[in-house]
Amino acid sequence: MDQQHRYDNLKLGERGAMISIIAYICLSALKFIVGYVSDSEALKADGLNNATDIVASIAVLIGLKIAQKPADHDHPYGHWKSETIASLVASFIMAAVGLQVLTESVLAMSRGAEEAPDPIAIWTGLLCAAVMFIVYRYNKRLALRINSQAVMAAAKDNRSDAFVSIGAVVGILGSQFNLPWLDPLTAVVVGLIIMKTAWDIFREASHYLSDGFDEGVIQSYKDAVMSVDGVEDVKEIRARNYGSNAVVDVIVLIGAEREFQEAHDIATRVEDELKKSADVYEVHVHYEPT
Secondary structure, eight states: OOHHHHHHHHHHHHHHHHHHHHHHHHHHHHHHHHHHHHTOHHHHHHHHHHHHHHHHHHHHHHHHHHHTSOOOSSOTTOSTTHHHHHHHHHHHHHHHHHHHHHHHHHHHHHHOOOSOOOTHHHHHHHHHHHHHHHHHHHHHHHHHHHTOHHHHHHHHHHHHHHHHHHHHHHHHHHHTTTOTTHHHHHHHHHHHHHHHHHHHHHHHHHHHHTTOOOHHHHHHHHHHHHTSTTEEEEEEEEEEEETTEEEEEEEEEEOTTSOHHHHHHHHHHHHHHHHHHSOOSEEEEEEEEO
16 A cells, blocks of 8 residues: 555545534534433433534544644655544543533432423434444544554543443433432443543553554564575564554564565665555565575
8 A cells, every 4th residue: 555545545434523523512412402402311311422522532633633744854654643643632532521411420320300301302312323333334444444542542532422322221211100219320331432442442552552452463474584485584573653554663584595675675675575465554675684
């Protein structure tokens, strides 16, 4: 995959972020209105979650835009990591709203609920859950297609929101059967789900930013290198991520009897194989005699 195609993928990722923003604006407005009219703590908590998701999605959109900037004197490797930073920022925003939802829900439970919310809150929650599940499926397919961490983080948030809306519906429905405390209790669960999703996104983003890498994927890179004719063994192989792009450093062992040009050609084939079969963005190959 050439560099221009990778930039084009980031451009496609912007579409997923924009769809999320539009969906969150519409759904949060609907949930706030119906939540206050029906007096549903769970639906209002869900609406607050979606309102904050607007900011998180904007952060993802900005990160995708910055990641498209070419390398400069301050960023010789490009701005690819802006995509991962955007995921990290989104996780902080989600954690903050999760904490706020938890606090308000606990306070609502302590005050006690006198009556169940209006049933319209149930239908609103079901509609919103269906919409968010559709957005989740779209963003997940897009994230897998373009291999985008930021879009995948947005998709996970979309899925969390769909589950949150379903949870809110369960709580509101239960409150119809003379269990009004179930509505604010569900809001507490909503807050916990939000914080769990935030933690998952934070953990993955911080793993990438600290140059963590999947050992299974590194093994697949090693297998690809070993498949190149002329490579005797792999002395060392390391990898790191620039956004959704993998960069590999590998030291290969080549027979001492090889001529310099022949050894250089083997190293070039190693680089080409990783870029072709493993879709690696950049490869640094060093070779040593066996």
